[in-house]
């Protein structure tokens with residue numbers, strides 16, 4: 001039964017919030033608004049399936065591997081198909097690309113082609129599925145560059161500073177959707193009783209006082225001197241810095257979400273494990289750029305160690321990058337260490 005003590009005047013649904021945002025832009029056609037609804041709907045469906053993962057036979061690895069060579073979990077496929085199918089027929093999207101597919105995902109010929117481009121990581125952190133840790137979906141929305149016809153690869157290879165909107169859904173102790181369309185970062189929590197995302201975290205700003213640093217310390221022997229020295233600085237070794245506590249889930253959305261709300265820095269530096277990918281593990285287009293957009297609009301900053309991630313123009317769909325993301329001064333400090341020790 002609904003709680004009669006709830007103050008109805010304070011309840012802002014995601015629909016109302018996105019519509020209110022649209023009013024601020026008189027030139028808006030409502031198309032972006034509808035894409036965000038479609039993604040929220042996809043998030044609700046994926047959340048409903050992830051919470052059942054331990055119960056049904058959808059848990060577990062399939063025989064397939066994705067283009068990154070990782071084992072594809074069945075939930076990844078379900079999330080991937082859900083997002084594609086909810087967006088393929090609406091006439092809003094020109095082309096899509098998913099972390100699970102090597103090539104572009106074109107709109108089927110029977111459906112109209114739109115003016116936006118959607119890139120997504122359907123289920124990030126999927127190696128955590130079996131252990132009931134938070135996982136998430138990341139999305140990035142651009143305007144197409146090509147004039148007409150099916151969307152192109154060039155439409156997808158835009159730098160993060162061309163993003164129109166970006167965000168993520170996190171499937172954790174509760175399901176949240178966090179997004180920005182360029183005016184603030186807003187977080188909504190799914191109320192499972194009514195099946196609706198409600199505004200719980202308006203205008204998120206990364207706290208200036210850092211609480212945690214977040215990195216996979218198991219890789220330390222592969223790091224550059226700059227990444228190592230930066231970590232020592234965070235730990236208060238050879239520095240005046242009060243040591244920060246460490247938190248690391250190994251699920252990007254979960255680690256980023258905590259960094260966004262608690263302050264601090266998350267990083268996945270370049271390492272020497274695999275000489276064929278010297279630039280880091282995370283994907284620029286599906287992971288780093290959209291989360292950097294969120295960090296930027298929450299007063300934070302993201303760098304690959306040398307430059308603002310939002311300024312990097314990808315040269316391929318699955319390009320990887322190193323990343324330092326979170327509270328601005330900490331990320332700038334990382335850049336200082338990289339410049340000093342790794343040049």
Ligand code: FDP
Pocket residue numbers: 124125126127128216250251252253255281282283287
């Ligand atoms: P996963 O392999 O579980 O999908 O990019 C994928 C990702 O997880 C990120 O979510 C996470 O931050 C990172 O990889 C974890 O990598 P490590 O296991 O190497 O720490």
